[in-house]
Every structure is written in structure tokens, then in C-alpha cells.
Amino acid sequence: MTETNLTPALVSLLLLSLVATSSPAVGAAPGQHDGEAVSQTLQTDGTAPAATSPVALSAASEASFAEGTVRETVGDRATINITIGHGESGRLIAGTADKGYRAVIKFDDDDFDGEVSLRMNTYLAGNHTGSGERQAWSAEAGDDVERVNLTTEPLDEPIEPATYDLKVRTDGELQDIDLLVLSEPSVSSLAFGTAPGEQFGESRKEMNLTETDSVAMGDVLVATVHTQGVFGILDAQPGEDDTERFRSLVQSPNTSFSLELDKENWAREPPEVAIGRSFENDAFHVIPAPENDTVYVTMDPDALEFTDGRATVRADDRYEATFELDEDSQVISSDERVKATVQFTERSVTIEAGEEDQLRLPPTSNATVNGTTTVAPGTILNFRVRENEMFSQSIETTVQANRTFALPLNLSEVLPGANVSVSAYNYDAEARGYVRDPWTEPSEPTTPVSEPPLATTVEPTPTEADERTTNTTARPTTTENTPTTEETDASAGASTTETVTASPAAASNEPAGTTAQATTAEGPGFTGAVAGIALVGFALLVTRRREN
CATH class of the missing domain: 2.60.40 (Immunoglobulin-like)
Structure with a gap:
């Protein structure tokens, strides 16, 4: 009987083969095999090439x-x-x-x-x-x-x-x-939006879309449908592009889309948009966005066809749109329906003229004229600026998201006092005004210049008035009898102050009933200390008269 010698490497290989063939495949329950074994590669200690089990291990790509x-x-x-x-x-x-x-x-x-x-x-x-x-x-x-x-x-x-x-x-x-x-599928919401008229037919990234329930005549009308469970159905529809497939979708039992005049303004059934004829008239451009569960149905209002034969939408018309995912599609257990309304308005531009309906513009390179509009954000507006009824410049600006605009003007070379007018091309909008003088007519209130504090008017207290003789007027005295007058410069903002020097005898000749008057002094030299000294002198004079 021949004795077979097994090397350690061969023993290891046999053991690993037994383990691999007895292990369940990935994902199988313990003790079960589904016949789908995971490939494994066995490595030696580095001195020999890698070995692979001929039973359960392979060189399959991972x-x-x-x-x-x-x-x-x-x-x-x-x-x-x-x-x-x-x-x-x-x-x-x-x-x-x-x-x-x-x-x-x-x-x-x-x-x-x-x-x-x-x-x-x-x-x-x-x-x-x-x-x-x-x-x-x-x-x-x-x-x-x-x-x-x-x-x-x-x-x-x-x-x-x-x-x-x-x-x-x-x-x-x-x-x-x-x-x-x-x-399971669902339909979340429907909302209207608008975009500049020239952007109809462009991709979603190129379109400046703003959500709103008011759309100006001539702008793009966009119905934004947030839904899940229609994109596979849409792909399965006949058509060469997304717009044609959407037409097939909404005219099938699976889903529906309608746009009709608001019933509140109609005594009978209001006219609807003829969807089929409108598609034929290229009034629709559909942009599916499955990455965010949204379908953008963009419409050219001027190309819409109506069931009553009207030519187009009209200003102040209010429409109601409905998108429905029907249970007949078999992807949903019951109908899912969403609605939204939108109103069309005239195209208009309003220039903000300010107080008294006049523009007051600074003679700078960054003057600004503001305004509002009904047209879609992203629309470019063109304006004509005239100086003293002479053509000066043509400027364009873009409507912002809140339908406002700011028109930049360079008036750095325009003299103050010049008349200026700003008007919008293709719109009945104009504002007139002038270039103001920044020195005599500042746009902002100036900061007041600091003035020396005014002297305080000293009034006698009721107690002092009761103790005085009512027919006596107190005046300060000096050793000289000659009246002296001191004047301050009125142009410097201070009032004229007169100091009268009188003898006691002259003071006693004052008519009865005269009361003491406090003098308000302004300007340099009249400080709190001077006021205090005058008050002390006044008190001494009253005391002396009592003693007499």
C-alpha cells in the first residue's frame, strides 16, 4: 500500500475548499444554499502564487x-x-x-x-x-x-x-x-408661475421661473405639478419628445390636465382651453424633472385655443387648472387631483417719482431711479433718459424677483438744476424732475453744528416772590452813576445784552408795580458761575431793602 505524503500547503488548501463548499451563499438563510456562491480568492503565505478552489471559488470579477x-x-x-x-x-x-x-x-x-x-x-x-x-x-x-x-x-x-x-x-x-x-404614487400640489415671454421653449435651467398667481399678458404661463408615479407612465407614451408624450398622457385614461376660465365669473359653463388644438398650435412645452418629482407645463398664452372660439386670453381673465392622476392608470388606488388659479394682467411699468411726483437726482455717477412692474422677473426693460429735453442716454435693467427694478444713471457731468426725464420704451411710463444741488438741497438731513449751551433763565421761587415788595424792581448797583451799555456781535449768534448801572436813589424812583425780570444771555462769557454771582447779589439787595 502506497503511503501518500501531504504537504502543509496542500492540507490547508483542502481544508479551505471544504469550508467554501459547506458555507451558504450570501443572503441565504442559515443551513440553506441557493446555488449562488460568492467568489473568493485564497492567498498563500506569499512564497507561492495565489490558489483558487476548483469547486466553489473562481476568478469572477467583483x-x-x-x-x-x-x-x-x-x-x-x-x-x-x-x-x-x-x-x-x-x-x-x-x-x-x-x-x-x-x-x-x-x-x-x-x-x-x-x-x-x-x-x-x-x-x-x-x-x-x-x-x-x-x-x-x-x-x-x-x-x-x-x-x-x-x-x-x-x-x-x-x-x-x-x-x-x-x-x-x-x-x-x-x-x-x-x-x-x-x-404608492401620489400627487402633491399644483402651482402657477411665470417667465419672460422670450424664454418659452427653453430648458428649465435657462428659464427664469418665478412662482406667482398673477401673469402679465405676453409672458410665459407655467403650471408646476409636484407628483410621484407618472414619469414611467410618461416614458411609455408614444411621441418623439416629452411634450408629445405628455399630450398622449393627459389625453389617455391615466391622467388629465385642464385649464378653464374661473366659474365665478360665468353664469353658464365657462369655456375651456382646447388641449388637443392648443398642442397642435405649439402652445405647450413640457419639461419633466423626475429628480425632484416635478413636471413643468409651460404655455404660450397667445397660442392657446379655446372651446368657444376666442382668439386668446384677455387681461383680468382668471383661470383654474386641474391635474389628475386617475385610478384607471392602475398605479393608484383612487383619483389624485390638485388645482390652482391664476389671473392675467396688463403689462405695465411704474416709475417712482418721489415727493410731488418729481425726480430729485444727485449729480453723481451712481444716481438711481426705482420702479415696479407687472411683467415677469428676469425681463429686460429699456429706458430713455433726456436732459433738458435733449436725448442723453438709453439704459436697460432687469426686473428683480419681487417685480421691482433699479435704473442706474450717470449724472456726474450734468449741472445742478438741469431738467431730467425718464421714460420706458413700449410702456406708458414717464417721470420728470431735475438734478438737485447737493449743497443747497441735500438728499439726507445734515448733522446740526454744536452750539455753546444757552444760559438758563432764572425765575424766582414762589417763596422769594412773597417776601419781596411788589412795587420794587431789583437791579445790581455799582459805585458809578453813569449808565453803561455793552453789546455783543449779533452776527455771531448771540443777543445784545445791556447792563444798566443805577444809584440807590434812582432805583427808588421806579414806578410801583414793576416786577423783577430775569435776562437771558447768549454767547460767550455767560457761564454758570456768572449766573450764580448775579443770584447772590440779588439776594443781598433784597435783604438791604428790608432793613431800610
């Missing part, structure tokens, strides 16, 4: 889900991102038989970037429309969906809102597992 659990709404498009070896191929298994839906999608990384993005139209998944499961799956540019195999029976209606398994395999080996969570 692959994984890039973003974890995928969440989407039934009726929308789910994006499943997979990381894989550069230029490699793989298979995605979506769903399980017990959930009634299971599909196998073979994909290729054609652009060798190591990333594959697969898109699942959840409205078409399950082949309930009869178009084939292949129509439900696509890949982003640079990648390719080679083949799709639906392993369960075709569904009678769209796939149910539920949680579905996701698995990715390469070379027959299971690489990663995750989940696809599908929820």
Missing part, C-alpha cells in the same frame, strides 16, 4: 451595488447603480418568484469606467402592457442592456408597491445583494 437600498414610486423610473470591473459584464436579478415578479438583466460596462447605471420603468415592469419586459429596462449612455428575461408570468397590472430583492452576479457567482422598495 461587483456590488453602489448606493444601498433603492427607493422609488410605482409608475416612476428606478435607477440601480452597480460597480463592476472595467469593461466587465454581469447579471442583475430583480425580484423573487414569491413576490410575483422576477427578471434577469444581462448588462455590459461598454465604456470601461467600472460603473453601470440600469433604469427600471416600474410602470412597464412585469409586461402587463404586452410590450415585452425588455422595454422596462435600459442603461445610461456608455453602458448596455444586452438581454432581459422575465422568469415569472406576465402581470395583469403594474407591479405592486412592495420590497423586492436585488442581486448582482458575475461569471455565475453571487457578488452582492440589496433591496428595491417601491411605494
Whole structure:
């Protein structure tokens, strides 16, 4: 009997092979095998090449889900991102038989970037429309969906809102597992907005959209619908672009969109916008934005067709729009409906003239004229500026989000006193005024110059007045009898002060009934100290008269 010698390396390899073949696949329940083993590579201690188990281990390219659990709404498009070896191929298994839906999608990384993005139209998944499961799956540019195999029976209606398994395999080996969570559709809100008329037909990024319930004649009318569960349905509609597919969508049993005059102003049924004829007249441009669950329905009001034969919308008309996701679409259990109203107004511009309806502009390079308007924010307004009835300059400005504007003027070379007029092209708006003198007519109140404090007027208290003789007027005395007058400069802002010197005898000749008067002095020299000395002298004089 021949004895076989097993080297340590061979023993290790056999043990690892036994472990690999007895281990359950990733995602299987303990003790179960689903036949999808995860590939593994076994390394030696570095002295020999890597070894691979011939039973359960392979050199399959690694692959994984890039973003974890995928969440989407039934009726929308789910994006499943997979990381894989550069230029490699793989298979995605979506769903399980017990959930009634299971599909196998073979994909290729054609652009060798190591990333594959697969898109699942959840409205078409399950082949309930009869178009084939292949129509439900696509890949982003640079990648390719080679083949799709639906392993369960075709569904009678769209796939149910539920949680579905996701698995990715390469070379027959299971690489990663995750989940696809599908929820029920809903319609959240409808709001109106506007944009400059020349932006009709542009992309959402190029359009200056402002939400409002008031739209000027000639501007773009935008109905913004926030909804989930329509983007897959929209993709499944016939048409060469999003606008044509939206037309098919709203004229199908799945959804509806209407625009009619407000019923409050009509005794009978008000006229509606003829949706089909309006589409034919290029009145609509539709921009789906599934990344934020929004559909922008932009309209050219001048191109809308009406059921009563009217030519176009009219100023002061008020309209009500309705968007509905119908239960006949089978993606929703009951109708979801949202409404909004909007009113059309005349195009107008108002220039703010200020007090007395006159512009008072500074002779500077940054003078500004402000105003308001009814036109859409983002609109460019053109103005003509005249100086003394002579053409001076043409200026344009952009309407801000709150429908105001600021017109910059360069008046640095215009002399104060010159007449100025500002008018808007194509609008009945004009304001007149003049260039003010910044020295004699400042725009802001000037800061007052500091003045010396005024002297305080000293009034006798009631007690002092009761003790005095009522027919005596107190005056200060000096040793000289000659009256002396001192004057201060009135131009300096101070009043003239006279100091009269009289003898006691002259003081006694004052007529009866004369009361003491306090003098208010202004200007330099009359301080608190002087006022105090005068008060003391006055008290001494009163005391002396009492003694006499």
C-alpha cells in the first residue's frame, strides 16, 4: 500500500475548499444554499502564487451595488447603480418568484469606467402592457442592456408597491445583494408661475421661473405639478419628445390636465382651453424633472385655443387648472387631483417719482431711479433718459424677483438744476424732475453744528416772590452813576445784552408795580458761575431793602 505524503500547503488548501463548499451563499438563510456562491480568492503565505478552489471559488470579477437600498414610486423610473470591473459584464436579478415578479438583466460596462447605471420603468415592469419586459429596462449612455428575461408570468397590472430583492452576479457567482422598495404614487400640489415671454421653449435651467398667481399678458404661463408615479407612465407614451408624450398622457385614461376660465365669473359653463388644438398650435412645452418629482407645463398664452372660439386670453381673465392622476392608470388606488388659479394682467411699468411726483437726482455717477412692474422677473426693460429735453442716454435693467427694478444713471457731468426725464420704451411710463444741488438741497438731513449751551433763565421761587415788595424792581448797583451799555456781535449768534448801572436813589424812583425780570444771555462769557454771582447779589439787595 502506497503511503501518500501531504504537504502543509496542500492540507490547508483542502481544508479551505471544504469550508467554501459547506458555507451558504450570501443572503441565504442559515443551513440553506441557493446555488449562488460568492467568489473568493485564497492567498498563500506569499512564497507561492495565489490558489483558487476548483469547486466553489473562481476568478469572477467583483461587483456590488453602489448606493444601498433603492427607493422609488410605482409608475416612476428606478435607477440601480452597480460597480463592476472595467469593461466587465454581469447579471442583475430583480425580484423573487414569491413576490410575483422576477427578471434577469444581462448588462455590459461598454465604456470601461467600472460603473453601470440600469433604469427600471416600474410602470412597464412585469409586461402587463404586452410590450415585452425588455422595454422596462435600459442603461445610461456608455453602458448596455444586452438581454432581459422575465422568469415569472406576465402581470395583469403594474407591479405592486412592495420590497423586492436585488442581486448582482458575475461569471455565475453571487457578488452582492440589496433591496428595491417601491411605494404608492401620489400627487402633491399644483402651482402657477411665470417667465419672460422670450424664454418659452427653453430648458428649465435657462428659464427664469418665478412662482406667482398673477401673469402679465405676453409672458410665459407655467403650471408646476409636484407628483410621484407618472414619469414611467410618461416614458411609455408614444411621441418623439416629452411634450408629445405628455399630450398622449393627459389625453389617455391615466391622467388629465385642464385649464378653464374661473366659474365665478360665468353664469353658464365657462369655456375651456382646447388641449388637443392648443398642442397642435405649439402652445405647450413640457419639461419633466423626475429628480425632484416635478413636471413643468409651460404655455404660450397667445397660442392657446379655446372651446368657444376666442382668439386668446384677455387681461383680468382668471383661470383654474386641474391635474389628475386617475385610478384607471392602475398605479393608484383612487383619483389624485390638485388645482390652482391664476389671473392675467396688463403689462405695465411704474416709475417712482418721489415727493410731488418729481425726480430729485444727485449729480453723481451712481444716481438711481426705482420702479415696479407687472411683467415677469428676469425681463429686460429699456429706458430713455433726456436732459433738458435733449436725448442723453438709453439704459436697460432687469426686473428683480419681487417685480421691482433699479435704473442706474450717470449724472456726474450734468449741472445742478438741469431738467431730467425718464421714460420706458413700449410702456406708458414717464417721470420728470431735475438734478438737485447737493449743497443747497441735500438728499439726507445734515448733522446740526454744536452750539455753546444757552444760559438758563432764572425765575424766582414762589417763596422769594412773597417776601419781596411788589412795587420794587431789583437791579445790581455799582459805585458809578453813569449808565453803561455793552453789546455783543449779533452776527455771531448771540443777543445784545445791556447792563444798566443805577444809584440807590434812582432805583427808588421806579414806578410801583414793576416786577423783577430775569435776562437771558447768549454767547460767550455767560457761564454758570456768572449766573450764580448775579443770584447772590440779588439776594443781598433784597435783604438791604428790608432793613431800610
